[in-house]
Every structure is written in structure tokens, then in C-alpha cells.
Amino acid sequence: MAILRFAVFRFITMLATLVVVSVMIFAIINLPPGDYLSNQINELRATGQSSGVAKAEFLRTEYALDRPLWEQYLIWMGFAPGPHGFSGMIQGEFGWSFEFDRPVADIVGGALWLTVLVNMAAILFVYMVALPLGVIAAARSKTWIDYTSAFVGYLGLATPNFLLALILFYYGNRYLNLPIGGLMDPKFEGEPMSYEKMKSVLVHLIIPTFVIGTSGAAAMMQRLRANLLDELGKPYVETARAKGMSETRMLVKYPLRVAFNPFVADIGTLLPAMVSGSVLVSVVLGLQTIGPFLLTALKSQDLFLSAFVLMFVAMLTLVGTLISDLLLALLDPRIRFGGRSA
């Protein structure tokens, strides 16, 4: 009961926070001087392509960019009507991307599922590598397996992602015939899903997953190991042993759950952190995820596109923290979110 009420309360707070965040996002995007269309016009002129200028000017009025900032915000969020009845975010109208000259929804639509795919793969990789390795490193601390996994992990951490990607691409292509960049063989683009396409996507995912995942996996593994080592001395672990549980099974059932607490706290930010954290990686690896769109949009101040992507990430974060709080309460029954002396 309490948890249900708590969930409802948290949900309402979340919506309020979202509005606050939207204001800040809008403000931050507009922080750098200039706007997309004037930049665009500058760029066209600078490269001697003045014949494109007319169209850029057309868009300015079409999307209310000539109005004051607060008005633009209200229009964007859908609190105020825009020109030609533009209805705004809250009605599912995400605006127009100047950069790509298409509705935002069209652009992000496809990228969204790829983003989810790549990040899911990375998260899966992180968990699949970090969980067992962390447990093993804790159970067999100070053995070669502990040291090797630490070394490899830190090697991954200490190599800039782009360099790592380049190295992997170059040698992967050379010796394993792995593809360079992209998320699927271009010939499958736009094709319906098929076995071949699936295969192609999987093969293309290997290196990006590795590149995005290594740092996360190494980090999680080491922290998990430290937390587990703390728990290992606790008497309840001995009770479990006395029951005749095997070491790994025992580790997984008892201390892992306690050691998991700090990670659950972060589960909420895992997805959004990967989305925004993998922006640069996606850019350099040429993944058609939402990240590169965000970066180009931000650089060119493509207002609606960047605002939408950022709102999306913000939303993920908020939903994520909500989930993580609920999970926390489930994970550890002692946790109350109430005050100190209630």
C-alpha cells in the first residue's frame, strides 16, 4: 500500500520536475549566441552558396523564431498556440528540424530504437561481463583472475573511446573481417527485418558494444567487487555456508543483493547516461543513434530537434530514478523513504 502511494506521489513529482527541466533545457539550448537560421545563413554565405538563403529565411517566420524567447518556449511546449496552429510538445507535436528539413518525429523515430538497441546491448554487455567477473573477482580476490580482469578493465577505461574504436575497427576489419562503423550493412537499410539483417546488425554491434561497454563494465566490476568483499565477512554469509550452499550460489543470493544497493540507485541513470554518454562515441563510430543527431542539432542550434532529444533523455532520467527508488524499496525492506524519526 505504502509503496503504491509512494509511487503515485513520485509520479506526480516527476511531472512537475519535468516542467522545470524543460524550462532549463530550453534556456540552456538558447544560451550560445545566435540561432539555427542565422547560423545557416552565415554558413551559406561563407561558402558562397548564397542561393540557399531565401529558404532559410522562410522558415524563420514559419516556426516563430522571430518571437521572444519565452513565447518560443510556450509555443514549443504547447502552452500557447504557434503560427499555423502549431500545437507543441504536450500534444505530441515535436516540431521541425531545420538541419534535416523534416519533422523531428520523423528523424528521431528511427534513431530511437537503434539508440535503445545499442544501449541495451551495451547495458547487457556491462551486466553480463561485470556481474560474473565482479563476483568471481570478489570470491577469488588476489588471484590471477582478479588481477587480469582488473587490468583488462582498466586498459579499456584508460583508452579514449575513439582511439579504442579505431584500433578495434582497423584490426577487426583486417583480421576478423568485422565491418567498420555503422549499425548494419547499408544494403539492409529500410528493409524489413530478416535473419540476414539481424545477423548483420549483430555483427555490427560487436565493436560499438565493446567500446561503449568496457568502461562501464570495468567500473561496475570493481565497485561490485569492493562491495562484495565488504559483505563477505558478515555472519549471515556464514549461516548461508552452514546451510551447505556452494560459494557462488551463496554469493549470488545473499551478499550480491546487499552489494547491489548502490547500483540499483544508479539504474535509473544508466540508460540516459548511456544515451548522452555515448553521444561522442556514436558520433565517431557513425552509429545512427540519437546521439549524433543531438550533437549536430546542438552545434547548429537546431532548436526543436535538440530540445526534443534532450527532453527525451530527461524523461528517461526521471522515469529511471523513479524506477530505481521503487526497486530500492523492494530490494531492501528496511528502507523507508520517510524522515529520520517517523
Add this chain to the structure above:
Amino acid sequence: MTTLPDGRYIDPKPYEPDTGAEARHAELDMPNWMLVWRRFREHKLGLISGLFLLISYVMLPFAGFISPYTANERAPDHLYASPQGIHMFHEGKLIGPYVYPISAEVNLETFSWEYTPDYENPARLNFFCEGSYYKLAGFIKTNRHLVCAPEGATIFLLGADRLGRDVFSRILYGAQLSLTVGLVGISVSFLIGIVLGSIAGYFGGFLDWIINRVIEILRSLPELPLWLALSAAVPSHWGPVSVFFIISIILGILDWPGLARAVRSKFLSLREEEFVRAAEMMGAKPSRVIRKHLLPNFLSHLIASATLSIPAMILGETALSFLGLGLRAPAVSWGVMLNDAQNLASIEIYPWTAIPMLPIVIVVLAFNFFGDGLRDALDPNRA
């Protein structure tokens, strides 16, 4: 074994009711840190790592002295020079440490620099010699180097980069920034993260609610556009180091929520422990409970997190330089050097330009093992 006829056993030793007090251990009057240090000493890897880090940090002010060149000294005739070995014996004769002079030739077939050592004229290294001027420990201007290239030859232990700068010397100089400035960010983020996380987790309720909202808002606020905005806003006459300093502080300020949430959630659970309740019943103030009871029980996680943040901070700038915010010349850091190496040619043709990866890995491993040793020394249940 003494067994009585009725089958029972009796200890043969004479029984004295109470032996009285034992001699007082010396340990008893040692401060806690001494006890910890004694246990830490047993963790060999941790000890070695700690020593290594100590030496590294002590060396920082003397980087200029140890390195044969200064950070931005260019050898125009030795672009992309390959690493040179130091030899002792020439044609079977011991002539002390020397190098073979190398000369460059551009190969317009492959479009790369090729170097041929001159095996005829071994050039002995000079020690405690005069080279270019640098500032020892940041203020003493001198030109004395531990070792410099002999006349007419060069000494590129780890090769030279595109501009003909010595990679080895640059790594040493780079350590000055990479090992210090980046850590400022970590400290900031840990400080804020721990304080706010503790408050939220320990007090719960309204404070928790407020801090959580702040965290949420901060986390959902995009960093990328902030950086972009920032790169326009930083005053242009600021030196690269101060820009980077500010950036890493901001990086730290933005980075704390993750840690704060971890601390908070752990404390939400820890504060329900009996020993916390006991401390409270003794009248311990919240700050004390947090410091003495909660934090030590989360220390392992914190130590691990801290060691893990270090590579992130050192490399953070490479990501930032994509946005025009990273460190930049003439400042030298490992991130800057790696940034220069981010292309295929560096990997395939001039692999030594990517060498700065090694010090990062080594330092990070050292921090990790050091942290592990510390964790171990603080662990009451340690084996």
C-alpha cells in the same frame, strides 16, 4: 590424557583460577592510522603502488629536470622520429650510455618519414648538462637537465610526434597536469556527492525529497549544450590551464549526483542498522553518525569509485576537445597527447604517439591497487 576410572577425562595441567592481567600490548596506545598503516604494509601490491604514486607525485616538480627536452621543444628535422634505444656496448666495447644519431628522409612513395640510424658514430649521452630553459618546481628557472642529447644527435626514448617533440619528455610534463588538475574535479564531486548523499540518505524525508529533485534536475540537464555554451563564454585571454581547471571543477560539480544517489541509497539502508540506533541513543549528532558509522561502512565503494573516476577525469578532456573545450597547446597533458594520436596513422604508422595510454593505465592500476590495499587494511574481516 588422564582418564579417570569412571571414564571421564580431566585436564592434567594444574588449574589456577585466574592468571590475572596480561602485559599491555604496545598496539593499544597507537593511533588508529598507525594500526591501519601496519596492516596496509602487508598488502605488497598496494604498498608498491603507493610507493609508485608517491614517487610519481614527488617527481612532478622535477619533470623538467628529468626529461631531456622541454614540452614544446621541436626538432624540425626529426618529425615522427621513431624511438631510439640507449646502448652501452659499441662493437664489443663499453663506451657508456650512447645513442646512434638518426637522420630523416621523407619517403614520397609511402608519404611517411623514415629514419636511418648512423651506426658508425655512436654519440655518448651527456649527463647533468645544459639544455633548454624550464622552470624547476614552477619557479626556479634553469637549463640543467639530467640527460640531454649529445651534439648532433637526438634522444627520443619514446619517439617524437608530428612536430618533432619528444614523446617521453611530454609524458613527463603531461603528468604535471594529468595527475593534478583532473583530481580537483574528483575531489569536488566526491565532496558534494558525499555530503548531499549522506544528508539525503540519513535524514530522509523532506531533505531527501529536495536533494533528490536537485539530483534529478541536474541529471536530466544535458551536459553537452552546457559545454557548448561554456566554450563561448570563457574569457579568451584565460590560459589553457585555468580554463581546464574551471572545466574540471564544473565537471566535478555536474558529476556528483551519481555518487550522491549511491550514498543516499546505501545510507537509507544503513541508517536502519542497530549500531546506528545505538549511537543515536548515546546522543550522537547526525554529523557524527554519518562520519563515524555510516561512511566507514561504505568506504570500499567510495574508494573503488574514486579510483575509477581517475581515468575518466584524465580522459575527460579528450571528449571535451571534440567540443573545443579540452586542454590545448601549449599545455601538455596525456589527454592532449592522446587526442593528437586519434587517427589511423598514429596507430598503424607511428604507434609510439599513442604511448601516453601506458602511463594512464599504469597510474590507474596503481591507484586501484593502492585503493585495494587501503580497503583491505580498513576491512575488519580481512584474511
Add this chain to the structure above:
Amino acid sequence: ELGESSFWKAEVDAGNLPPVAERMPFAPLVVDLEAKDRATGKQGGTLRTLVTRTKDVRQMVVYGYTRLVGYNHEYEIVPDLLLALENEESRKFTLRLRPGHKWSDGAPFTSEDFRYWWEDVANNEQLSPSGPLEFLRVEGELPKVTFPNETTVIYEWSKPNPQFIQELAEARPPFIYRPAHFLKPLHNKYADEESLRAALREKRVRSWAALHNKSDNLYKFDNASLPTLQPWMLATKDGKSRFLFVRNPFFHRVDTAGTQLPYLDIVEMNVVSGGLVAAKANAGEVDLQARGLDFKDIAILKKGEKQGGYHTLLWGNGTASQIAIYLNLNYNDEGWRNLMRDVRFRRALSMAIDREIINKVLYFGLADEGAMTMLPESPFFKEENLRAWSQYDVDAANALLDEIGLTERNKDGHRLLPDGRPLWVVVETAGERQEVENALQIIVDNWRAVGVKLIMRPLERDILRNRVYSGQTQAAVWFGWDNGLAQPFTPPTYATPQQQEFFAWPKWGQYYQTHGDAGEAPDMPEAMRLIELAEAWRRSSSDRERATIWQEIVDIHADQVFAIGLLSGARQPVVVNNDLMNVPETGIWAWSPGAHFGIHRPDEFWFDR
């Protein structure tokens, strides 16, 4: 005796397409390949190439380079789509179309398409809020445009408009024609309201103007159903990272053997991230590639040649200077501005640069060291302009600086401004090119020798521009003139204070561009002289006259060092599949003039397999 392409044969046999003879104009453009020292080829094959952004599909319009008139490989403008263009004193231009010429969907290409653009697009307030394009105005005056018959269009002004022809041959041309048959159903003047509304709903746009604009992308080239005149037409709908272009069955060029161009059936364009172009090229995954490749990639490209089955050509470069430092003559700080306006200061800084080392470091010494001026291929090139104030001479530089009065120095050895501030020049860059960074690094050392401290500051490209335009930037690094191959008919606007895009005089440029609404009026005699010259060029009616004007402009630049150029003629690596024929061994990689590959007519490239 035109041969049917195997690519379209099935369609022709099925009756969906007319045979090739009926598809070509009555008077096709016959290309004499032998005369150009090229081999006559055969049709077929798929050419793979890479771009780095989705919106780069437009590169196919650039590479296709089918214009009303276009540059030939000798940088002369010749008719292309047009059968002929008659020019009367640069005032009256008669455009003659090829009878029987058709759009890629088979609809005839006639003067109606020109009329539609002029009357219903360029002069429609909703579609073009600011009216027809700037280049069509001569001192505010719009041309009289007439369409005497199906194949004739006449543009006429009372005063000369010398840039008209050249503009039509640009890499991004002003398409002064539109597929009227295709766009009319979207125009509120022609379409009935009912169907227009339905289309709006379907395309999810709010106004007919937006819909029209969206569909009308001759340059963006992202609409597969929009008819085109280019050699290849887009065949991928809603592509994201892979685009296929197939041969235009109605293309108007043909070789002397009677084979309709283009030779290549398909061009496959893949979008990859910028950092991976070299890796992919190295792996042999492209057939023709220059975009995304840099001089520093040459080593790695050369290395992969054998395995990848390609060779790497080194072309020249069309920018007047690979790297140029612009001291902002409109800098907001008065003390500094005055100093930078002193020509001796600019000359001194230029002379203090050791260009030889930079050349060696960046380009293996293969580029041309020297100030920013026209390239040797341009008629306005002069050896002495290249040399002017660009010989490394520390003493002379020091002497000049002393002469200005910058004799005081602080304890670091840096000179002091008259107001006591140290002489720190903050040079802002777009932070995109490592070359710039490396070069600046060397210049830091060079300038230190003359007591000037250089501080480098990388920024985002747009941020840099905005800062420069508002006078906040002290000095900036950019390329030199984009067009280092000026011809007499090239408008000199970019070389005179008429554009803010030349970073030395952003505010003067704004002043001109906004007709005095923003910016500042030029107040340096040399700048004013440049403006005069630009005006004179506009008014002049003969190429000879224009040539002398151009020459004077170039000479003034050389003397005044408005931009401190470092190097020119850097090599552009071009990766070419070993089987791909007719790609010139040497060439110039330039956006304008030349449209990158366009000037070399990629429709004439073919696979010898």
C-alpha cells in the same frame, strides 16, 4: 546509332520507357572524350563513395554538375543544359534550351519551367519572403524576364550584371527553373484547394508554402520523386545512411560512340562518421573518394593501396590559402584595433612566420609557401604577390615592430602595447583541423621570437563565426579565399569588404550586406579602394576591364596583408579504384569553381572490368 543501356533495357522492353533515341534531346550534348585525352568507355557498374552526413546527398548535385552553363576542365564557362547562351554586354542574356530535352520523369524541359520559377516561386511572397535572389539585382533593379518560345528565355537588365553567368555555373547554382509540371499541384495558384489540403494533411505540414518548399529541393536532392536533370537520380526513399543513385534515362549527354552518359549505372553513397572515412578507404570500401580525406591520411591510404585495390591521387587544392590568420580590423578593443590596422604590424607578423617548417611538418614540404593570393592557375597570379611579406625574416619583422613603436617589453620578453598591455594575440580557431593547431603551435614559437605572444583558442564553428561577426574576436584562423582560381568574370565580392565572411572585416561586410543597417562603414583607405574596385567590376562590361580590376584587388591584398596566408596548394588525396577510368591524374579539388569532382564530369568515369 544510340545504344540502349542494359540498365533500362527491361523497362524499355516492357514499354515503360521510350527507347533511348526518343529520350535524348534532338541536339544532345556530344562529348568528345578523345579530344579531352580520355578513353571512351562502356556503361555499367556501381560506384561506391562515402559522405559524412545524411544531408550530404546533395553532393550528388555537386558531383553531377549539370548546370545551364558550367566550367570545363580549363575553367572556361561553356553551355551544358543550354544549347547556347547569348550574352549582350553582360546586360541581356538569351538562354536557348535544347529542343526535346526532358526531365528524368520524361516530362519536357521548357521555358515554362523557367517562367514558373520566376513568376510563381521567386516572385511569390509566401515562397520567397525576401524576393528574388541577390545576384539578380543590379543596384536594386530586377531583370525583365521574357519567354518568347518553348526553348528561349531572356534575362535583361538596363545595366550590366556580370556575375549572372558565373553564378549559374556554381557548385550550388541558383536553380532558376523548376519542374513546373511536378510543383504546380502544390502551388495554391494552380492546385485546387481540396487536393492541396489533402496533400497538406498527408505530408503533415501546415501551409502550402511549406509543402512546396519541402518538395522543391533540386539542390538538396533528398526527394526521390522530384524530377531532375542530373546524370544520376536518387532512387532511395527515406534513406538515412545509404543512398542509391541510378542513371537518368533522359540525360542529355552522349559520347561520340553514341553511348548515353553517364557510364556508371549506379552510385552508392554511404553515410559514415568522419573519422572512419580513411579507415574505410584503406579497407578498399570505396571506388572514388576525396571528401573526408585529409593530407594526413595519405600515409595510411598509400599503405592500403595494394590490398584495397585502389590508388591514391594527389590533387591540388582550390583555396587560396590552406591556413590564413585574420587580424580583425573591426575588433571591439580600440587600442588593439588601431595596432592591427597598421599594415606594418600585419606585415611584421607575416614575416615572422617560418613557413618552410610548417610546410614540412604539415605537407612534407609539398605545398607552396607564401602569402594569400591567387593560385598559379588563375590569370591573376603573380610570383611576387606570393612572396610579398612572406619571407621568413625575424630581423625585418622586429625592425618593423620597433618602428611602430612597440619597443617596450615586459620581463617575459613580450612587447607592450602603447597602453602598457602585453602584446598577446588571441587567435581563435574552429578547432576542427589538427593542421591548424600544429601550424599555430609553430607560429607560437615564431612570434615569440619577435616578442609577440600567441594564444590559441579552439571554438565551435558557429560560435567562432558569431564572435567574429560581433567583433569579439581579435584574430581568427580560417581558410584563405575559397576561390583561389578567380577568372575575370568571378565576382570579387569575397575579396572586398562587402562580405562579413572575410574575417578581417566582418563589420564592414555587414554594413554592405545590410545596406548600412548594421556594421560599420569602411574607413581605411585601402578598404575603401577595394569597395570602389568591386563597384567598378560590377559596372564594367568587358573581361579586359574586369581583369585589370581583379589584378589590382589581388595586388592590394598582397601589399596590405589583410589575411596572413601560410601555405597554398596543399594536396588533396583522392582515392580511386584501380578499375575506374577517366579520373584525371591531376586536378584541383575546389568547391568553387569546380564543384569538387563536378568539373571533371564524373558521368564520364567508367569501370574497366
Add this chain to the structure above:
Amino acid sequence: MTALLKVEGLTIGFGNAAPVVDDVSFSVDPGETLALVGESGSGKTLSCRAALRILPAVAQVRGGAVMLDGPDGPCDLMGLTERQMCYVRGNRVSMIFQEPMRSLSPLHRIGNQVIEVLRLHGTAKGQGARKRVLETFERVGFKDPERIYGSYPFELSGGMRQRAMIAMAIVGKPDLLIADEPTTALDVTTQAQVLGLIKEIQHETGMAMILVTHDLGVVANMADSVTVMNRGRVMEAGPAPLVLGSPQHGYTKELFAAAPMIPESSEQKAKDDGRDYILEMRNVSKTYTLKGKAPWHPKEHVYAVRGIEFGVERGKTLAVVGESGSGKTTCAHMALGAEWADPGAEILFKPEKGAEAVNLQELGSADRLAFQRKAQMVFQDPYSTLNPRMRVKDALCEPMEIHGLGTHGERIERATEMLRWVGLSENMLTRYPHAFSGGQRQRLSIARALMLGPMFLVCDEPTSALDVSVQEQVLQLLEEIRDRLNLSYMFISHDLAVVARIADEVAVMREGLVIEQGPPEALFYSPQHPYTKALLAAQPEPDINRPIDLQTVSQGAGKPTTWPEAFRFDDVTIPPLLETSPGHKVRCHV
């Protein structure tokens, strides 16, 4: 008959110090019960753990063998692989740990942790297993097995956790049960019930048992043979009648002599009328809402304490006895303001005679600090109340640090003194809490409570884990400082002999209610309430010749609803507490 488990020459040590278990041998036959008794800290627990090979990682087994008889003859457990050990543990040999709170995982439901034993060894599956667990719960004396099944450890009282541990150990019907002080936290009737159950199982399955205990009464009632340990060595070993009947070894004699007993005759203590309460509880109730149920289930409440009214007199001892889970600890916590009582309660503390009484329910922070200086608590579960990351030194000094008393040196001085008082060596100051035996930790807890020199002390089962001689020492200490410093105690215990010895007034609790209250002489010699009577009857005596009938006493007084009309109560109707004779109150209908 071959011994089921035979320990021979076991020697265990830490670091390079002298061994703490020195050449210990004992053996137990199938179906037999071996009692391990001895001084607190003498190595009983370590010897038992060694048998299962779950020693602390730092402990070194320096010698000895542990032979377990199996179908294919005896084998040395020391030589088995971990995997083989997994089969032995929990299945053939199971163990009840001494500290029940810490030994249960805080994050898993009790039922889950117990049923696991069956699942692990494939003894029972699915609903069958669940049924068996519930059954065992019932047999160890849980009134509401379903509730316990779904509870988390922190929701149970100390005795309940201990019973959960017991259930976990016996549910799998092992060949050998090692029970390390299995009944320390249990009231005597529950204790009788549990011991009876174990005997029953021994009967059914021939289970052998090693019973570690300090309670000689329990030994007398349960053991077939006895091994007495002191300072790591076996002092005396042999059949129970012999060892108990005529101890030979000096230590054994001393030990048995120290066993407390309810004095045979009543000596009236003087009564003064004007009662000066240092702490008074009026109308104090506490209701818990259970966690762990799915959100859509109706909330479940536990009425831990219901309308308590009593007071602790200045300089006197109020003893609280009662059934396990009857709310004693909750009461104690509320008495120290560590837990909020339900609204309407008044808990009044009067620091000085005649001073203004303060209500703990509404205390400002400064007042609270002052109160906390004067009132201290000895916790029931000392292990979990000691911060595992704090050395004993710091833990002991902490109260003084908090209140800013003394210099560092003085604090250490006092800490050493306290340690000596409770019979520990000062060298233990640098250890961490986990490196102590159960009894030692309990003494640490006492020492810590005394550090500030409080005037009011709540002792929640302070001596439950202590052997009788140490217990005697501690009780003496408590009495001495009470008399010297006019201290007041609220003393919770299940050991009626201890209570009889120390208390000035006794309150008997059952299901959150005080059912009888009065001076010990009145209570012990003329108990009125059926439950009190049952309690007294169930007190085991350390005399092998006077065994109690576990069967009958474990029935206790039965459910309140089955009591005679006058005392009967249920959730709705509760009889009032009536004063039957001066100072003696009984909850009954008139």
C-alpha cells in the same frame, strides 16, 4: 558404537598468538547429546565451527582432526573439498549460530531463508517444503507461523529470531545438530518447548546434538555427556551424571558453585511508601505495521506493547520477564526514547529526586542530549549494535566523545577500567567486534553502557550469553554500582534466578501486556497468574536429579483464551491490572 562426530586434538589460533583452542577433543554418538559448557570466550564456538569448517578467515587450524561417521565409515572433514563439505553442511550436520540477528540475512524473508535448506539438499520441494517449514515454525513455538514466514528478521524479537535459526537448523533433520547457545534469548517456557522439540526429534531420527550452553539447568536436563572448557582447553569431560554430580576439576567445581538459584526462602525487603520513580511509563502502547506484504494486501498490524503502566524507582531494579516476543525490548526502547510510542503515551523521566519530570515523547534536542547522558542501554543483541568497522577502543570511547568528556587519554583509561570491570583484557581494545566471542561482546556492551556513568540503565538480557561464573561477576558489579552510585535499572531477563537475585520489583509480560507485577518475593512465592506459575515451573535447575518435565512445562500456560475465566483475555477484552495485595498487581477480572 562408533562416535558420529569425533574431534581430536583440535588446536586453533589467531595470528602468532597462543592458541585459543588448545588440543580439544570430544565426541558425540548418534542420538546422544553432548553439552559443551565453560567460560565465556573459552573456545566453545570456535570448536564447533571448526567441525563445520566455517571458521573466520583469519583463524588457523593448527592441528587436529574432525571425523564424521558416514555410510562409508568415518572420514576426516578437514580433508574434504569444498564441494563435499556443501553436502555435509546443512544436510548431515547443521548448526545454530549464537547471534541470531546478524546470522540472518536482513534482506530476505525468514521463510525464504529456512526453506532454502530443504531446497538445497533436495529434501522437499514446492508446497511440501513450505508445509514442512510452517510446521517446524509451529513446533518451535511461533504462534503465527504464516506471519513469521513472510517477515523480515528486523521485524522479529530476539527470541523469535533465535527460534527461526533453530527452525532452520532442524528443518532438514540432520544427523548432527550443533546448537550454539540455542536458547539464550528464550523465556523458560519457550525454552522448554524448544528443548522438548529437539529431544523429540532426537527420538524420532536419532539425531545427535552438541549443545553449547552456559545454562547448567539446561545441561542437567538435556545432556548425556558433558565437556567443560576453560581458556581453550578441556577441563573435564565425561558422562553428565558424573560430571554434574561430582565434579572433579577445580574449574568445574568453581563453575557449578556459581550457578544462581531462586532462593528457597523469602526474605522480606523493607518497603517504603513514597515511591520516587526515575522513569514512569503511562499508557504506553506500540503498534507496528508489517512490511513485506504486497501493496494490495490489507495492512497487518502487530500490537507489540499494549498500555503499559509501570515505573522504575530510583536506586532500584525493575525486572521485566515474559514470553519471547511479548514486547520487552520494545518497552525498553521506548523507555529510552529510541522508539516513538503510539500517541497518548507518557514516558516521564525525573533526573533528580523532586525534579521536574520530562516527557520523553516531547523532548527538545538539548534536553534529549542531557537525558541520553544519564540513561544508557545494554542491548539484547550486542553484535549488531557494535559498528563492525570500529575498534572496541573507539566504540567504548564513543559515548564520552559524544558528550565531550575527558581527554583522549582519560577516555582510554576509563575504557580499560570498564573492560577490567566486566572481566575482559585491555589488550582486546584494538580488536574489531567480530573478533570476540558472544559473551565477550555482551560484556563489551555492558562496558560501553557504563562508560558515561549513567544514572538509569536499561539492561536487555545483559547476561544471557555469559557463563555462570562470569554472570555472577557481572551481576555483582551491577549491584555494587547500583548501591554505590544509586543507579536505577530496568532489567530484562528470562532467567528467573537472575531476576530473583537482582530485582526489587518484577513485571511479567505476555503479548504486550503486563500480566502480573510485584516484588519478587511475592511473585515467586505466591504467583497468582497462570502464566507466572507456568514460568516458574519451567525454570530448569542445575541438578541432574531434578529434571523438569519438558513435555508438560512446555505447554506453558497455554493460550490466553484457554485460561481460567478470571484471567482470560483476547484482542478485544482485556482485564484490568488489579492490585491484589500491596505492591502486587495481577491482570484479572474481579
